[in-house]
Amino acid sequence: MRLRHLFAAGVDIILPPQSLLTGDLADINAGTDLWTQLNFLDEPCCYHCGFPFEFDEGDKALCVRCSIKRPPYVMARAPFCYDDKSRSMVLGFKHGGRTEGLPVFAAQMKRAGRRFLDEADFLIPVPLHIGRRVQRRYNQAALLARALAKISAPEFAPDILMRHKSTPSQGGLSFTARRRNVQSAFRVRPRSKPVLIGAHVVLVDDVMTTGATLIACSRTLLRAGAARVDVLTLSRVVKAARALK
Numbered sequence: 001m002r003l004r005h006l007f008a009a010g011v012d013i014i015l016p017p018q019s020l021l022t023g024d025l026a027d028i029n030a031g032t033d034l035w036t037q038l039n040f041l042d043e044p045c046c047y048h049c050g051f052p053f054e055f056d057e058g059d060k061a062l063c064v065r066c067s068i069k070r071p072p073y074v075m076a077r078a079p080f081c082y083d084d085k086s087r088s089m090v091l092g093f094k095h096g097g098r099t100e101g102l103p104v105f106a107a108q109m110k111r112a113g114r115r116f117l118d119e120a121d122f123l124i125p126v127p128l129h130i131g132r133r134v135q136r137r138y139n140q141a142a143l144l145a146r147a148l149a150k151i152s153a154p155e156f157a158p159d160i161l162m163r164h165k166s167t168p169s170q171g172g173l174s175f176t177a178r179r180r181n182v183q184s185a186f187r188v189r190p191r192s193k194p195v196l197i198g199a200h201v202v203l204v205d206d207v208m209t210t211g212a213t214l215i216a217c218s219r220t221l222l223r224a225g226a227a228r229v230d231v232l233t234l235s236r237v238v239k240a241a242r243a244l245k
């Protein structure tokens, strides 16, 4: 994919100090290989959802989906594609306890979110239902948001948004089914409402697939009084990538 080549020149600046796969210096080449194969994302892209464009069509150019229906968030950005190259790394982080890449992930997310990150008030991770958090031992979105808060201006705010409904796994569901699945799953904690009024928040998650979860969270935050919501994920599915060829 062309985005990989576009970003190849910057690879030595962003190379992780040790293997992302094992955290082992002896295995640095495995990490380097993985890193150079990732499909990085950057502008030009859809102003709202960040879908990558082949050509620069202006700052506020929209993809087909956003031009039909504007998402509730202003901008969604991710540093790289969720695809065959990045899947093992993302799933290893999500389910396998491989957290050694966190500082590099955070640095990459900071790059992707540079247009809105430093003006934001809060970094809010997409919450897991308590049952799933116990099962996974940690919320990967919260780890990303906390790592990002260490290198950027907004405050890490893991207690504002909660998931009060345990939703079935989203894997394999269509956008409509996912939306139905999550639309009433989130709420703002009553005690957090005063700090949210007029706030600019950034929602953080590991993967943006259809965006249904992030849309549901954005709506919940806006309804509770947030002035602006942006979205920052570690990776995103670029479903219509074949249309870019």
Ligand SMILES: [Zn+2]
Binding pocket: 046, 047, 048, 049, 050, 051, 062, 063, 064, 065, 066, 067
């Ligand atoms: Zn879009």
